Amino acid sequence: MNRMLTLNIFRYNPLDPDSQPRMQTFTVQEYDSMTLFIALTQIRDEKDPTLKVDFCCRAGICGSCAMVINGRPGLACHTQTKDLPAEITLHPLPFFQLLGDLSVDTGSWFRKTGLQIEAWCHSDDKAFDPTADEMRMDNDLANEIFELDRCIECGCCVAACGTARMRTDFLGAVSIMRVARFYLDPRDKRSEDDYYDVIGNDQGVFGCMGLLACEDVCPKGIPLQDQLGIMRRMMAMHSVKGVLPRPLIETIKKKGCCHAHAQS
Numbered sequence: 373m374n375r376m377l378t379l380n381i382f383r384y385n386p387l388d389p390d391s392q393p394r395m396q397t398f399t400v401q402e403y404d405s406m407t408l409f410i411a412l413t414q415i416r417d418e419k420d421p422t423l424k425v426d427f428c429c430r431a432g433i434c435g436s437c438a439m440v441i442n443g444r445p446g447l448a449c450h451t452q453t454k455d456l457p458a459e460i461t462l463h464p465l466p467f468f469q470l471l472g473d474l475s476v477d478t479g480s481w482f483r484k485t486g487l488q489i490e491a492w493c494h495s496d497d498k499a500f501d502p503t504a505d506e507m508r509m510d511n512d513l514a515n516e517i518f519e520l521d522r523c524i525e526c527g528c529c530v531a532a533c534g535t536a537r538m539r540t541d542f543l544g545a546v547s548i549m550r551v552a553r554f555y556l557d558p559r560d561k562r563s564e565d566d567y568y569d570v571i572g573n574d575q576g577v578f579g580c581m582g583l584l585a586c587e588d589v590c591p592k593g594i595p596l597q598d599q600l601g602i603m604r605r606m607m608a609m610h611s612v613k614g615v616l617p618r619p620l621i622e623t624i625k626k627k628g629c630c631h632a633h634a635q636s
């Protein structure tokens with residue numbers, strides 16, 4: 373039998389000097405296949421049109437509807453109410469700037485970090501030639517890159533990250549994964565030195581505490597920890613270049629220090 377759901381929702385308008393952070397309770401009749409997104413839309417349609425919630429695709433693609441659902445970051449459109457208890461508590465994602473109620477600005481953070489890590493192919497080509505043949509790429513490598521390109525920039529991994537909560541300049545697992553994506557791409561001509569400058573520091577791989585929260589909450593199941601581990605080992609090896617004998621470094625690399633397809 374479908375339940376009566378109680379939703380305790382964080383309310384606050386940072387632009388209104390009279391607004392005070394508080395929790396507001398709504399009740400919604402559950403029905404089969406109801407998602408949290410539908411429950412929130414129903415509240416907005418029938419009870420309070422001022423409730424701020426972001427959404428766009430309703431299909432787990434745009435990343436807008438991320439919020440903290442009973443203490444855990446997740447997507448409202450991908451969460452079925454039948455998988456939750458009858459009492460549901462919703463907060464906005466922490467870390468990002470609050471726009472109001474459950475709405476936060478993830479876009480500015482992703483744009484800032486994307487520029488910081490220079491998240492684009494650094495090619496030698498001086499000009500784009502639309503008449504040139506397409507560059508061929510090994511299928512396995514293309515799939516490996518595609519796997520890392522599935523991120524929808526929802527921000528759940530950053531919101532769950534203890535390091536990001538302690539230091540606002542931390543790039544987060546998602547940025548390190550994006551660097552790994554370009555490191556794999558043979559069209560990106562950056563050297564290990566270039567990558568080291570971007571993530572070989574406490575804002576990057578050496579700030580991560582490796583407690584896995586990011587991967588646990590990623591709604592797309594992206595293997596963030598693998599990428600963090602690979603990039604951390606790669607950067608650590610780079611930092612001891614000239615200290616450890618070269619044959620030892622080569623031996624460690626052969627034992628799986630780097631991506632199978634990465635540039636040597």
Ligand code: SF4
Pocket residue numbers: 529532533534535536544545579580581582583584585586587
């Ligand atoms: S493993 Fe690293 S990046 Fe992931 S949540 Fe923990 S500290 Fe953050």
Ligand code: SF4
Pocket residue numbers: 522523524525526527528529530546589590591592593594596
């Ligand atoms: S890596 Fe996963 S959790 Fe992080 S922003 Fe991308 S899709 Fe969201």
Ligand code: FES
Pocket residue numbers: 426427428429430431432433434435436437438447448449450
């Ligand atoms: S509305 Fe697009 S991911 Fe939920």
